[in-house]
Amino acid sequence: MNHSRKVDQDDIVRARNVLLASGRRTPREEADAYRVLAQVGPAAYLPLLARALQRLSYDTGSGRKHASALALSEEAVAVARSIDAAEPTRADVLYRALDASQRELYDVGRGAEGLVMRAEMVxxxxxxxxxxxxxxxxxxxxxxxxxxxxxxxxxxxxxxGPKLCHLYALIGYARMLDTYRRGEQASLARHEALTLLTRLADTGERNTWSGYQSSFWGALLAFSGAERDRPAPDGPRPPSGAAPMHWSDDAKRRLSGSLHALREEVDALAPRAAEDPDRHLAELVRMHHVLTVRSAVHWERRTHLFTEHVRSLFDDGVSLARRLYGHDPAEGARALARILIDRSTFHAAARDLGPALDDFRQALRHLGEAD
Structure with missing residues (x-):
């Protein structure tokens, strides 16, 4: 825009009167007034003009787009670009103008141009x-x-985003591939996870640690544990893939209320598994895994010190799986690998990336996937 040309003083007075008038002004009147004033006071009025053009392009009263919505949105982008780069609001004004314009471009089938604007927004x-x-x-x-x-x-x-979240997603993806008997692809995903975890153990997370990483871990842990869990038939299943904080109150209560009874079942089964491992040891490993997953999900959503509440459960689960592996290597190898991977992700959530890497490498050896 050219802000250097002279503007008629009458136009300036009329524009200010439009904006100061107590009556209701139309979006068109507002945009026209800011067009005039932006030429004499660009720092103050260019951001207001950009927003006015966006409002004009879409009539919120009628819920209809202006016939020239695309042209108006492109004008808003040009206005935003003309704001002095030193102005602190320029980036936000330009981002919003680009966002409105890219939507219009996609709407008329000009997606390639819209994508360019999305890239600028990024x-x-x-x-x-x-x-x-x-x-x-x-x-x-x-x-x-x-x-x-x-x-x-x-x-x-x-x-x-956080590299840890990418790690958890890769591990979950590998398990989904295993479920659908796509073992070769699952192995590739696990090796990609190994590469990432190795880098993380060496350099650490690139983003600030926050509750998001552990919440993401809890959501995927609950999802991965669902196939071994056997919820009561009369109760709701926790929503797979949703962070525990977003579960219904009923699902949260059932999860919390199940822990004591489940602990008693595991404790009662332990001596039977010792006496007759052929019949009970595999079931003990499964039930202990369910207890571990439910406990981890329960405590993760309650306190940032959740790791202290469940660390021993992960360790005990690995010990039980090693017993099963020693008793029945064929069945125990995959169970041990799974539980080692679970403990690996737990270590990662606890920021112990060295032990996380050790567990993951052991798991790959038991799966026959070690380099």
């Missing part, structure tokens, strides 16, 4: 995240979705 989000130290990057999800729409799946997978 650049703004990254710059803001670096300045603030925030782990989240604005615009990343929309940009990844746009890349996926164009079939650029490898680029769409460039997650900049």
């Amino acid at each position: 650049d703004i989000g990254r710059a803001q995240a670096e300045l603030s130290g925030a782990p989240a990057v604005r615009g990343l999800r929309g940009w990844a979705a746009g890349l996926s729409d164009e079939g650029r799946f490898a680029e769409a997978a460039n997650d900049r």
